[in-house]
Amino acid sequence: MPVDTLAMALGQIARTDGRHETGIPELSVYRSSVKTEPMACFYTLGLAIAAQGDKQVTLGDQVITYGPGQSLLTTVDLPVIAHVTRASLAQPYLGMLLTLDTRALVQLATEMDMPPLPREQAPRAISLCTLEPPLLDAAIRLVQVLEQPRVMTHLAPLIQREIMVRLLTGPHGPYLRQLLATGSPSHQIARAMAWLKQHFRDDVLMDELAAHVHMSPSTFRQHFRNLTGLSPLQYQKQLRLQEARHLMLNQELDASSTAARVGYESASQFSRDYSRLFGAPPQRDIKRMRDGQTEAQA
Structure with a gap:
């Protein structure tokens, strides 16, 4: 089966557990030979494909489980809870992630003169679809071209462009x-999310942010929650906590200093929020992260 071909190709790249970068900067491969604990993490604009094993992703009240032959498209940056739910030494979880470039997608959509979206089309930040054979074939070719370094730099961009065309015209297309x-409301909310990512340390008046994207406060909050599963303030809090985790992991800051760096006035409130999101106090969570218990998007 073609999905087995993809699993074999991914297994040749990821011979050990964890996330593996590749010679194609936008492409990474993930392997896990055991089930993993639910972990809070951020998913970005990208296409994740499972080739072997199963994975579960929770966004707000939405729980998505996907496995071999299925693809998960994330259209905006999202805080999720994710974990591998089926894996073994004999058949490890194997998946790939291809991050997507918004500007390239916009240019493609313009060139293709896509038909208007139906009015009743509900916004969705994550969509799950069965892989259509042409998209699966393109994914296999993208992974296999890694074994051909002499032509990889020339062929990989062409295959990536093909994948974006197939995403725009396939089942994922309307959400993308x-x-x-x-x-569109989704585009306006994406602008607000981008602004929050740059100013998450600041005290933000959400009514002013709504005005910034030309929405009324009530409409803004409704569309934000519909798309992300979170309120704007909850989203900002998760941005702060994810950055705090990054700082402590990579700069060895203590919890109190980190809390102030990411916009918290109270270190105790920071520790409570951190424990609620990541399942452990800062010091214990960072130790767990350093021991290798991390989660990837693929």
Whole structure:
């Protein structure tokens, strides 16, 4: 089966557990020979494909389980809870992630003169679809071209472009095009999320942010929650906590200093929020992270 071909190709790259970068900067491969604990992490704009084993992703009240032959498209940056739910030494979980470039997608959609979206199309930040054979074939070719370094730099961009075309025209297309359509609610919310990512340390008045993207406060909150599963303030809090985790892991800061760096006035409130999101106090969680218990998007 073609999905077995993909699993074999991914297994040749990821021979040990963990996330593996590749010679194609946008492509990474993930392997786990054991089930993993649910972990809070951020998913970005990208296409994740499972080739072997199963994985579960929770966004707000939405729980998505996907496995071999299925693809998960994330259209905006999202805080999720994710973990591998089926894996073994004999058949480890194997998946790939291809991050996508918004500008390239916009240009493609413009060149292709895509038809208007149906009015009743509900926004969705994550969509799960069975892999159509042409998209699966393109994914296999992208992974296999890694074994051909002499032609990889020339062929990989062409295959990536093909994948984006197939995403825009396939089952994922309507949700992806909502993000790209200037003036659509999804596009406006994506702008607000980008602004929050740059200013998450600041005290933000959400009514002012709503005005910034030309929405009324009530409409803004409704569309934000519909797309992300979170309120704008909850999203900002998760941005702060994810950055705090990154700082402590990579700069060896203590919890009190980190809390102030990410915009918290109270170190105790920071520790409570951190424990609630990551399942352990800062010091214990960072030790766990350093021991290798991390989660990847693929």
